[in-house]
Amino acid sequence: MKPKIYVTRKLPESVITKLKTFSEVSIWNEDTPVPREVLLREVKEVDGLFCLLTEDIDKELFMHANKLKVVASMAVGFNNIDVNEATKRGIRVTNTPGVLTETTADLTFALIMATARRLVEASDYLREGKWKTWSPMQLTGQDIYGATLGMIGMGRIAQAVVKRARGFNMNIIYHNRSRKPELESKYEMEFTDLSTLLKESDFVCVLIPYSLEVHHLIGEKEIEMMKNSSILINTARGGIVDEVALYHALKNKQIWAAGLDVFEKEPVSVDYPLLNLPNVITLPHIGSASKGTRLKMANLVVENLQRVLTGESPLTAVN
Numbered sequence: 001m002k003p004k005i006y007v008t009r010k011l012p013e014s015v016i017t018k019l020k021t022f023s024e025v026s027i028w029n030e031d032t033p034v035p036r037e038v039l040l041r042e043v044k045e046v047d048g049l050f051c052l053l054t055e056d057i058d059k060e061l062f063m064h065a066n067k068l069k070v071v072a073s074m075a076v077g078f079n080n081i082d083v084n085e086a087t088k089r090g091i092r093v094t095n096t097p098g099v100l101t102e103t104t105a106d107l108t109f110a111l112i113m114a115t116a117r118r119l120v121e122a123s124d125y126l127r128e129g130k131w132k133t134w135s136p137m138q139l140t141g142q143d144i145y146g147a148t149l150g151m152i153g154m155g156r157i158a159q160a161v162v163k164r165a166r167g168f169n170m171n172i173i174y175h176n177r178s179r180k181p182e183l184e185s186k187y188e189m190e191f192t193d194l195s196t197l198l199k200e201s202d203f204v205c206v207l208i209p210y211s212l213e214v215h216h217l218i219g220e221k222e223i224e225m226m227k228n229s230s231i232l233i234n235t236a237r238g239g240i241v242d243e244v245a246l247y248h249a250l251k252n253k254q255i256w257a258a259g260l261d262v263f264e265k266e267p268v269s270v271d272y273p274l275l276n277l278p279n280v281i282t283l284p285h286i287g288s289a290s291k292g293t294r295l296k297m298a299n300l301v302v303e304n305l306q307r308v309l310t311g312e313s314p315l316t317a318v319n
């Protein structure tokens with residue numbers, strides 16, 4: 001008998017076809033999150049779960065799952081999953097690192113450039129009919145070439161951002177749980193404490209996984225240390241930055257701009273204060289959103305499910 005898998009979102013047909021070669025598949029075939037009560041019902045009798053970062057995979061869910069062997073998430077971040085509880089119950093958890101590194105680094109760099117050069121504001125200026133003449137100080141931004149980039153985190157995606165920053169002759173400093181001496185010489189960058197990084201950087205780029213220990217790592221006190229001309233970029237997880245403190249700092253021009261792809265509670269509504277400041281570029285969590293990468297992520301999830309359900313080790317295990 002084939003193992004049963006539940007898929008929590010509509011996916012490309014090619015992905016479902018692959019899943020069906022080794023399992024019996026049921027799907028929440030909508031492009032909206034599966035309602036909690038449906039998920040709790042569906043998880044009861046399945047062996048594998050294909051889920052997204054929009055689902056809470058918590059103790060309550062595991063209590064409903066009578067034969068679950070693997071939770072395969074289509075994301076690199078897994079802060080939505082109670083991994084300890086899964087481990088206690090002998091359930092494997094997998095994620096999708098690697099395949100999304102370059103695409104997420106591209107988006108991070110795009111935010112660096114778009115905030116520094118005020119691209120969204122400038123485009124709106126033109127569309128709103130405000131462009132009457134060329135003017136010396138009109139829509140002036142910050143230089144990227146040669147500026148100081150402070151990386152918080154030095155994992156795969158951060159390293160891919162650093163590679164791009166080298167091409168822009170940026171002066172790179174970083175703060176991370178552990179020092180990476182081999183990367184320091186490779187990318188000519190320096191390790192600093194967090195305060196020094198905040199004080200010296202023109203761009204502060206947050207790229208660490210979320211956990212309770214780093215909740216609001218960047219709060220009022222940390223933002224106060226930043227230069228008035230500096231820009232904060234967050235393409236990691238919203239909870240790392242205190243959004244209320246950030247809003248006030250941006251409104252009062254205590255820092256110059258921010259580029260945010262992630263929020264503490266997603267999705268945010270149109271009246272969310274940060275969306276209504278001219279010096280913020282806000283995106284709907286699209287870091288890994290290229291067609292090719294999203295397909296690679298989905299296919300990696302399929303491979304992980306197949307491996308665990310046939311008794312092999314998954315390619316990218318979390319526990």
Ligand code: DGY
Pocket residue numbers: 053074075076077078100236287288289
């Ligand atoms: C992840 O994978 O964790 C990103 O946030 C979405 O691709």
